[in-house]
Amino acid sequence: MQTRFYSILFAAIAAFTLSGCDLETGPVEKFDNYLQGSWVSTRSPSFWETEENRGRLVIGYNYITINGSVRPFDTGYTKNIALKGYSQESSSVSSEKRGTLFVSDKAVLKNVVFVRWSASSEYMLTVGTVPNDETFRRE
Numbered sequence: 001m002q003t004r005f006y007s008i009l010f011a012a013i014a015a016f017t018l019s020g021c022d023l024e025t026g027p028v029e030k031f032d033n034y035l036q037g038s039w040v041s042t043r044s045p046s047f048w049e050t051e052e053n054r055g056r057l058v059i060g061y062n063y064i065t066i067n068g069s070v071r072p073f074d075t076g077y078t079k080n081i082a083l084k085g086y087s088q089e090s091s092s093v094s095s096e097k098r099g100t101l102f103v104s105d106k107a108v109l110k111n112v113v114f115v116r117w118s119a120s121s122e123y124m125l126t127v128g129t130v131p132n133d134e135t136f137r138r139e
Contacts (some may be wrong), residue, residue, distance in 0.1 A: 039136035
């Protein structure tokens with residue numbers, strides 16, 4: 001009897017594996033492609049004490065790394081390590097995309113609004129809301 005149970009269990013696992021595991025997993029939580037990359041703060045170089053303190057965001061497929069002084073990420077966010085996250089776009093016009101960055105830090109999901117826009121031939125990213133916002137250019 002026990003042998004039959006294990007045979008059925010093995011067959012079920014094999015069928016599940018061979019089927020490609022087509023389970024619904026919900027939406028893929030990732031940062032939109034147009035946000036992925038390295039972004040450097042546009043604040044005046046005289047603002048920074050050292051180049052290491054200069055604000056940078058590195059956005060990957062499903063993580064964001066916050067380096068240096070970055071408004072509005074200066075308080076309550078862990079710096080210099082990859083934090084899991086994703087983005088959701090709320091509106092888009094030809095030269096501008098708006099949405100929210102969601103960042104999981106110490107098991108708490110936090111959010112910050114963003115606007116990705118273009119100036120001349122450069123892409124710019126503004127995060128946060130006035131007066132606690134910051135603008136970055138793609139490196």
